[in-house]
Amino acid sequence: MHVSELPDRSQDYLKAIWNIAEHSAGPAPLGELASRVGQKTTTASEAIRRLAEKGLVVQEPYRGVTLTESGRKLAVDMVRRHRLLETFLVRVLGYTWDEVHEDAELLEHSVSDRFMARIDAHLGHPGRDPHGDPIPDAAGHVERIDWISLAAVGEGETVTVEQANDHDPQLLRYLAANGLVPGSQLTVTGPPAAGMLRVAVGEETVMLAEAALGEIRVRRDG
Structure with a gap:
């Protein structure tokens, strides 16, 4: 068929x-x-x-x-x-x-x-x-691909963005505006608080909603 x-x-x-x-x-x-x-x-x-x-x-x-x-x-x-x-x-x-x-x-x-x-x-x-x-x-x-959800990444870890769900245009626009695209690196700088996760992308701090973390997959470096 x-x-x-x-x-x-x-x-x-x-x-x-x-x-x-x-x-x-x-x-x-x-x-x-x-x-x-x-x-x-x-x-x-x-x-x-x-x-x-x-x-x-x-x-x-x-x-x-x-x-x-x-x-x-x-x-x-x-x-x-x-x-x-x-x-x-x-x-x-x-x-x-x-x-x-x-x-x-x-x-x-x-x-x-x-x-x-x-x-x-x-x-x-x-x-x-x-x-x-x-x-x-x-x-x-x-x-x-050996990737994991960003929700599984702990404080202080640096990871590389591998994939983002294509079903949420608003999230994709936010990620692109903040440099979070496949191949970019981020570091989780603190535990989730008030429903948000703080990450560092280069010299910039980006806030991500906990609900969105499962839509982003990353690779642990090293």
């Missing part, structure tokens, strides 16, 4: 399951899937049932949804399309990293494999998208 044989919404579900598993390494909860795709839980349940009938997912009662091998191949294709398109929009068309997600969501359903291969070659086969997410290669291989 080619991913284009599935309805757009089914493609969205496969990609969402893969994205959740990328960071949690476990089944995707049905409620979280519904939220990511923008549908009610009852609608999501029916969509997952149809995907299961096609042999693309397995739903475990009270645990969540996982991809079968066939489902994973289609999901990775969608992830590759999305992240390559985001990279193209930033590098070639001058989008900022907070603008690309929604347009990439629209474009990923309509582009051909040939078009994506041309974009990949034009960009020089990039390994990461603008948000730091690894881009699957044409064979479906995905770089494994």
